[in-house]
Amino acid sequence: MTTRVAIVTGANKGIGFAIVESLCKQFDGDVILTGRSEERCQVAVTQLQKEGLSPKYYTLDIDDLSSIIKLKDFIKENYGGIDILINNAGISNKVGTIGERATTTCRTNYFGTLNVCNTLFPLLKPHARVVNVSSMASQEAISKCNEDMRSKFKQPNITMDELTALIQQFIDAAQIDDHEKQGFFFKPYGMSKLGVTVMTFIQQRELNSDPREDIVVNACCPGYVATDMTLHKGPKTITEGADTPVYLALLSPGTTSPKGDFVSDRTIQNWG
Template structure:
């Protein structure tokens, strides 16, 4: 029988790297560290080898559908399916980025929402029954960060479909181009991309309930990574705690949830969670 397999996107550094490390220590099966850049990915594998860990490597660029399809075919042929999928890969523009807000919005949503969606559409058909999917969101992915009540209601509608959600994400991009986004959405494209990812998580869970697949979103904490310009207060291993909990330890009843860095289930549509200083 083929070994069980866990997959982490964007695993060559930061939280993704620490999630791979944690899986290698505890997951009973093969663990794939994937990355867009093959050289960086293989270097990360080498670093974990020095710790006595044995992740496997495969190139995977979530923003390139063909790359995702090549990876799917490889996994399907070798293992038959996926048991754990951690959608960690993502981007964030720096505060001093020179790109226009319109460019930042389009690119951030392209990677953090649309590319994750495409990756899921390609890989979900080979998830094994009982599989676990962890979508790495953010404190900024809490619904309270969207200013418009009507938008919040639409994003939280239990009947919302993926095409309708994608239309909303495209509407944000268009609103940024027209300069009318800040009063309705948020000032940050990253916020909208992570709110979109969390909303997607809830829809995905509804679609996969009949296959006993658990899909959850997680806020990993404010972690010292390139993405936070190393301003984060948590180590990457501390940032991996909640994602690993969802991948390995959470009760089967935890599904379609928004989970905090301390493993608490948080009401996504409720008031903003108690903010631990600098935890986003």
């Protein structure tokens, strides 16, 4: 019988690290911690081993498609498929012009996450669980886009190509500081996470007609957590931040709710 496997991106520190820690205690299979730096991954694994846990690690840069493909090949060869995928890797770039920040933030948070999903979703097993770590910033972003732009993101049957075109339009508009005039929210992080949340809705809709049984995708906000990204100002610990992503990753077979939802503190949120 093949070993079950959970993959967590961006997991050598912060919330991702705590997600791996929690899964190692609750998930009946291998937990693979991934990150861009092999050295930092090794340090994280060693730290968890001192707790008596046994995670594995794999070097992954979600900005590099070839890196994602290498992970796919490794998983296919060693596990045959994926039981849990938690897309936690993300950045909040506060340096440079608005155009530069829009480019780098959306490249990782939206396009990187989308590439991971497009590459790894063919390996999802029946009953697989996918968690896209988004943010309440996505709610702020959709509420502060103008009415016309908001309606484009919220159209019931929006396709992934249409969503990607909107995120690219935001990036292009930000290069000439025209994004607010075009109706977008002004913060790149919020726009990138708006993309992740809507991506999730589309993915679940598409997977509902997939022949593989009971694949559930949810987006979530882990909360305002004390990490490098928040300059350690958040009131939540990384363990508290990991709670909702792990809850969604371990949803029981046949779960009908939450399913294709945006969740915070284990509760489905009204979106936008």
